[in-house]
Amino acid sequence: MDLLADLADGVINGNDQRVAEITKQMIDQGTAPKAILDDGLIAGMKVVVERFRVQDIFLPDVLLAARAMYAGTELLRPLLIKEGIPSIGKVVIGSVQGDLHDIGKNLVGIMLKGAGFDVIDLGNNVAPERMVQAAQEQGATVIGMSALLTTTMPAMRKVVEMLHQEGLDDRIKTIVGGAPVSDDFARDIGADAHGFDAASAVDRVKLLMNVS
Amino acid sequence: MTTFVDRLNSGPILLADGAMGTMLIQSGLEPGHPPESVTLSNPGALEEVARVYLDAGADVIQTNTFGASPARLSTYGLDDKTEELNEAAVSAVRSVVGNGAYVAGSCGPSGKLLQPYGDVAPEELYESFRRQTDSLIAAGVDCVFVETMIDLHEARLAVQAVKDSSSHTPVVVTMTFDPTPRGFYTIMGVDVETAAVQLAEAGADGVGSNCGNGIENMVAIARDFKAACDLPLIIQSNAGTPQTVGGDVVYGETPEFMAEKAAGLVTLGVSVIGGCCGTTPEHIAALREVVDQAA
Numbered sequence: 001m002d003l004l005a006d007l008a009d010g011v012i013n014g015n016d017q018r019v020a021e022i023t024k025q026m027i028d029q030g031t032a033p034k035a036i037l038d039d040g041l042i043a044g045m046k047v048v049v050e051r052f053r054v055q056d057i058f059l060p061d062v063l064l065a066a067r068a069m070y071a072g073t074e075l076l077r078p079l080l081i082k083e084g085i086p087s088i089g090k091v092v093i094g095s096v097q098g099d100l101h102d103i104g105k106n107l108v109g110i111m112l113k114g115a116g117f118d119v120i121d122l123g124n125n126v127a128p129e130r131m132v133q134a135a136q137e138q139g140a141t142v143i144g145m146s147a148l149l150t151t152t153m154p155a156m157r158k159v160v161e162m163l164h165q166e167g168l169d170d171r172i173k174t175i176v177g178g179a180p181v182s183d184d185f186a187r188d189i190g191a192d193a194h195g196f197d198a199a200s201a202v203d204r205v206k207l208l209m210n211v212s
Numbered sequence: 213m214t215t216f217v218d219r220l221n222s223g224p225i226l227l228a229d230g231a232m233g234t235m236l237i238q239s240g241l242e243p244g245h246p247p248e249s250v251t252l253s254n255p256g257a258l259e260e261v262a263r264v265y266l267d268a269g270a271d272v273i274q275t276n277t278f279g280a281s282p283a284r285l286s287t288y289g290l291d292d293k294t295e296e297l298n299e300a301a302v303s304a305v306r307s308v309v310g311n312g313a314y315v316a317g318s319c320g321p322s323g324k325l326l327q328p329y330g331d332v333a334p335e336e337l338y339e340s341f342r343r344q345t346d347s348l349i350a351a352g353v354d355c356v357f358v359e360t361m362i363d364l365h366e367a368r369l370a371v372q373a374v375k376d377s378s379s380h381t382p383v384v385v386t387m388t389f390d391p392t393p394r395g396f397y398t399i400m401g402v403d404v405e406t407a408a409v410q411l412a413e414a415g416a417d418g419v420g421s422n423c424g425n426g427i428e429n430m431v432a433i434a435r436d437f438k439a440a441c442d443l444p445l446i447i448q449s450n451a452g453t454p455q456t457v458g459g460d461v462v463y464g465e466t467p468e469f470m471a472e473k474a475a476g477l478v479t480l481g482v483s484v485i486g487g488c489c490g491t492t493p494e495h496i497a498a499l500r501e502v503v504d505q506a507a
Contacts, residue, residue: 055394058400058401059329059399059400061401067328098243099244100287101323103325150454152244179454180454180461184457
């Protein structure tokens with residue numbers, strides 16, 4: 001029986017109990033934590049993301065899959081830290097100041113974690129200073145900003161300007177997204193990338209970090 | 213005046229109003245503040261919005277209460293003002309329209325996700341809707357518009373709240389659908405047929421769609437609803453999807469374009485036609501002509 005395939009299926013079906021069971025079993029059997037993560041949990045999440053991208057499944061399925069994936073990653077995290085295995089990159093995300101919408105931002109967070117990134121989610125209504133500070137403190141190289149309201153989009157420009165003024169824009173890149181955000185807007189404010197949707201946001205972050 | 217529910221069922225077509233938020237921003241609503249905050253700080257602005265839509269020919273004017281449920285107001289620390297905000301918003305519209313138009317109490321989604329997808333229990337959401345619908349109905353709305361729903365379970369809880377607040381206040385429900393390769397679905401994966409069937413079961417007096425992706429998609433959605441149920445239909449379309457041009461947000465569909473395509477809604481027998489984001493008094497005036505031609 002292929003436990004890795006079962007694990008991936010557990011994520012795809014949103015079965016958090018099953019994922020926790022298999023993850024424990026594999027840890028006990030001595031399977032490398034990195035293999036459990038990459039070839040089980042993340043492999044399953046990749047299938048979910050692709051199905052979501054082609055609109056074969058919807059938000060509820062993704063949320064349940066994410067919950068299942070986290071049931072596994074929670075068990076693996078201490079082992080990965082102990083073995084000193086780095087994530088492929090660290091991203092700070094948040095909905096911008098004045099914006100209380102977070103479904104889209106949460107979805108991007110799920111997809112980034114599902115692709116193997118370390119994600120620091122600052123929540124919603126996040127002040128520009130806090131975004132920049134958190135990225136510095138945590139050693140994140142990308143800040144992802146979300147806005148659903150046209151009235152809160154200007155806060156994105158503040159973060160980009162702040163990074164520039166503090167001379168951080170060569171180490172910390174920015175990506176913006178949300179329903180009213182366009183390529184033109186991203187260019188206009190000097191953001192490094194625009195994620196059209198949650199899946200494409202992950203592709204853009206990979207490009208910004210030069211990971212494949 | 214004919215009761216709302218009789219008019220809904222027997223016609224002629226009811227014309228609803230257009231966008232509220234953009235007009236409130238023009239009258240000074242600051243970014244980061246909820247539109248409901250205007251109800252207390254500047255009730256005159258609400259009267260003005262009601263007046264321009266009434267003058268444009270609307271038969272139904274919605275209240276500025278889209279986010280006035282305690283679940284949603286709590287993010288701004290305004291939940292203890294739920295009753296005050298709902299009652300004042302109804303009064304503002306009623307003071308302008310009198311009995312010359314129907315006052316529809318707007319009731320939007322909580323902005324939270326129900327278990328197991330999120331952390332909110334159904335009972336908690338029901339209580340939140342109930343507090344809002346109790347206030348709206350006590351303040352004398354003619355009907356409640358449960359709007360912009362994406363989750364069917366949440367929509368049903370809102371319908372139940374209206375029914376429990378009052379046995380005789382009509383409730384219509386609109387959900388927001390996106391086109392996918394397999395037809396129209398909400399973000400939460402609800403298709404039109406499932407929405408129609410379950411909302412009818414829940415006791416909605418009318419069903420349909422609002423917001424969305426422009427008037428042409430709305431005509432297709434109305435067709436799907438018509439095929440799935442016999443309830444009166446309500447369609448309140450965006451003026452297209454928002455585009456940012458040089459920092460400004462624009463909605464591409466002109467009053468003329470919307471009016472031309474809205475003729476398709478009339479043909480399908482839609483009972484309530486109105487606007488959503490990006491629609492202006494000019495859009496509503498153009499829709500008035502379409503509705504009048506049908507009469």
